[in-house]
Amino acid sequence: MMSIKAATAQVEADYAHPSSAVPSYEHELRLELTRDRIPRSDPLHSVLEHALNVPGKLTRPTLLIESALAVGGAAGDVLPAAVGTEFGHVASLIHDDIIDHDDERRGQPAVHARYGVDTAIVAGDALIFQLFRCLAECRKAGVADDRIVTALEILADCGKDLCRGQQLETEIGRRRLRSLHVYLEMIELKTAALFSGACRSGAVLAGGREEWVRALGTYGSGLGIAFQIWDDLLPYVGDPAATGKPAASDLRNRRLTLPILLAYRNGGLSAAEVLDAALDGEITDDITLEAAVRAVEDVLRTTGAIDASADMARGYAATAKQVLEVLPPSASRDRLAGLADRAVDRVS
Structure with missing residues (x-):
C-alpha cells in the first residue's frame, strides 16, 4: 500500500504540468481511501472497506485540492485533508441510507443492508472521526498548526450544517412543506455546506x-446547490442503473424535491392530485410503484418542472463560476469552472 509520503510525491508529479486539462490524482486519492487505517483483524475493517468501495466521483476531495492549488498551494500538502472530506461524505451516505431505508448504494448493498443498522451507524461514526484524523496528518506535510485548526473549525461547522439540513429535510417531508425557500435552505445546509467547506479549508x-477563501466558499456553496438540484432531476432524466438513484426512493420516502415542488406550484388541481396520490398512497408492490413513478414523470414534464429545475441548476452553476474571477488566473481556476459546468450536465 502506498504511504502518505509516496502518495504526496506522486500527486506533486501529476501537477508538474499545470496546463493539463485533468490532473491524474484520482489514483492517489483512491489509494489513500483504501489505505488500512484500522487493522485487518478488526471486525470494522471489512465494513469500512465495503463502504469505501462505492465508485463515487470524489468531488469534495477534488474541490479541496483544486482550491489549494488555485491560491498557490501544493497538492501534496493537502492530500490527507482531501481524503478526509470523502470519509465525511461517505459517513453521511451510510447514515442517509439508514434514514431513507435504501438498501442499495450505487449497485451494491448499502452498509446497513449487508452488516446491520447498528454496525452501519458505528462505521459512519468511525469515518467522521477519521476526517479529523486526516486533517491532523497534514502536519506531516509541513502545514502550520493554526491553518489546520482553522480548517478543522470550518469542516466541523459544515458537519453541524449537514445535520441541520438532514433534520430540515425530515421536517419538510413530515409537514409536507411546499416552500421553495425552505427547500433551498435545506440543500444549502445538507449538500452545499460540505462543498463550500472543502473549498474553504x-x-x-x-x-x-x-x-480568496471567501470567494471559494461562495463558489462551493453555489456549486453544491446546483449539484443537488441536478441530483434531484437524475431520477427522472437519467438511467437508474447509471445514477444509482431511482425515482422510487424519493416517492417511497415522500421526499419533496425541487421538481416535485415546482410541479405543485406550476400545475393545476389535476397535477396536484397525481402528486398527492404518489406521495401519500400506500405503495405495496413493484407494479404500483412503477405506475406511480410513470405518473409523476408525466406531471413533471407537462408542468415544465423538469426544464425549470434544470434552468435553476444551471443558474447557480453560472453564478458560482463568476465568483472565481476574484482568483488569479490558473489552470486550477479553470478546472473549478469546468466542475461547475459538468455538475449540471451529467447523467450519473
Missing part, C-alpha cells in the same frame, strides 16, 4: 488570502 490550508 483547501484554501486555508494552502495559506490563501482571506478574500
